[in-house]
Amino acid sequence: MSMAPFHSYFRDRAFNEMRTITVRGMPGLPDGEYGFLESYCADATCDCRRVLINVVSPTQPGVILATINYGWESVAFYTKWLGNADDAAACQGASLDPFNAQSVYAPLLLDLFEATLQDAAYVQRLRTHYALFKRAVQEQQRTKRPPTRQKKRRRK
Numbered sequence: 001m002s003m004a005p006f007h008s009y010f011r012d013r014a015f016n017e018m019r020t021i022t023v024r025g026m027p028g029l030p031d032g033e034y035g036f037l038e039s040y041c042a043d044a045t046c047d048c049r050r051v052l053i054n055v056v057s058p059t060q061p062g063v064i065l066a067t068i069n070y071g072w073e074s075v076a077f078y079t080k081w082l083g084n085a086d087d088a089a090a091c092q093g094a095s096l097d098p099f100n101a102q103s104v105y106a107p108l109l110l111d112l113f114e115a116t117l118q119d120a121a122y123v124q125r126l127r128t129h130y131a132l133f134k135r136a137v138q139e140q141q142r143t144k145r146p147p148t149r150q151k152k153r154r155r156k
């Protein structure tokens with residue numbers, strides 16, 4: 001499953017609608033702004049219904065402070081999709097990604113993200129972004145011309 005950032009297809013929307021949290025006086029986490037940057041699966045035929053979140057901060061440009069997987073569907077949905085209840089349980093909800101960048105703050109940032117999920121409007125926004133993203137990927141695949149059949153350019 002190859003993930004691509006939401007902003008690679010919807011640049012303005014991605015940054016306008018990225019959830020940011022301002023932290024003040026949270027033990028163990030430096031004060032400042034934290035942003036949840038979204039990536040989605042770029043396979044047009046796959047309906048995995050998950051998001052990969054990179055937690056970033058303007059005080060540390062280019063650094064990924066945590067990588068979080070989040071699946072908003074039920075365990076039953078992921079069991080059907082994966083064919084395995086154990087993998088499905090790992091897919092559902094929010095967790096730190098074992099294969100991608102983390103920092104010492106990652107566990108606290110996961111707490112912060114989970115608290116943000118209490119906002120139903122945010123979860124709905126992620127679902128909407130996922131749907132938009134999948135449609136864009138599918139559209140791109142449909143309109144991709146085979147390289148051998150290039151149209152001749154007309155001269156003006």
Ligand SMILES: [Zn+2]
Binds near residue numbers: 046048049
């Ligand atoms: Zn997928």
